Amino acid sequence: MHDEMRVARLHGAEDLRLSGEPAPEPGAGESVVRVEAVGICGSDLHWYEDGAIGDTGMPSPLVIGHEFAGVVEDGPLAGRRVAVDPAIPCERCDLCREGHPNLCPNVVFAGHGACDGGLRERLAWPTHRLHPLPDDLDGVTGAMLEPLGVAIHAVDLGHVAVAARVAVIGCGPIGLLIGQVAAAAGATVALAVDPLEHRREAAARAGAETVLAPDALDGWDGPEVDVAFEAAGTDLAVDLALQAARPGARIVLAGIPSGDRTSFSASVARRKGLTLVLVRRMKEVYPRAVRLARSGAIDLESLVTHRFPLERVAEAFEHASAREGLKVVVEP
Secondary structure, eight states: SSEEEEEEEEEEEEEEEEEEOOOOOTTEEEEEEEEEEEEEHHHHHHHHHSSSSTTTTSSBOOOOOOOEEEOOOOOGGTEEEEEEEOOOOOOOSSHHTTGGGGGGGTEEEEEEEBBSSSSBSSEEGGGGGEEETTTTHHHHHHHHHHHHHHHHHHHHHHHHOTTTEEEOOSSSSHHHHHHHHHHHHHEEEEEEOOOOHHHHHHHHTTTEEEEGGGGGGGOOOOOEEEEEOSSOHHHHHHHHHHHHHEEEEEEEEOOOTTOOOOOOOHHHHHHTTTTEEEESOOOOOOHHHHHHHHTTTOOOOOEEEEEGGGGGGGHHHHHHTTTTTSSEEEEO
């Protein structure tokens, strides 16, 4: 085994340090994965910018990163490229047994709390949480299956019907993927909203019918949508989702607010009789994500706008924090 590996550890807000650490030894039921690609997610940016996420702090310096893929070095999957499922649910509690592993109170999650994530050269991970990839999917695409899985779960929660009309408020990678998944499921993205021009352009390229900046929505006179997805984490985005939705619609909240509070117009929500549902990670959707990625129905490659080696991880986070592109990937 390799004696030492390079690791990027977050020591506090905007304090990301690269160092050498002992390479991992696999425990019972674990395999060592050589990490090829790690996507930087909005929740990673919460860790990076605030040193916390929601009400969860960092008990000690943490390796963040939960969208990742690599090649297995030992064990039953040796030599296979895999997508790493960042969640390790207990599989024994009532919620797990009822089919809600994403709500498991005992879950261990990569790059969260006290569990080190993917921004390192190698890690040991339970073999049953590794998803072997077909030969035509590379490591970067494998890393993108995690946000694609979140988008699939969000669309599931939206109960999106065939030929439904949906809105996507917030066109970062998750919002763009939600739009693509909804379209693959037979819906039309009638409206996409984002303050950043390059993200609006990406939504338009992906087939959204009307693409607007938030301040232009007042002038939108399109028909109200059946399902509205909020993927920005701001009160304005939630209010815009409520505005775009028809009476009786479902509003799916996928964004994570910086201050751990969300507020919205109660009168609008009540008058329209809306159902609000919140996205907590995803269920067991990796097999569906792989099928979608292979089918060509989802374009993952165009979402990856920046790639950095591990040595330039701080620069990668600065780029992601500035929201300059779409998805920033670090390749250890």
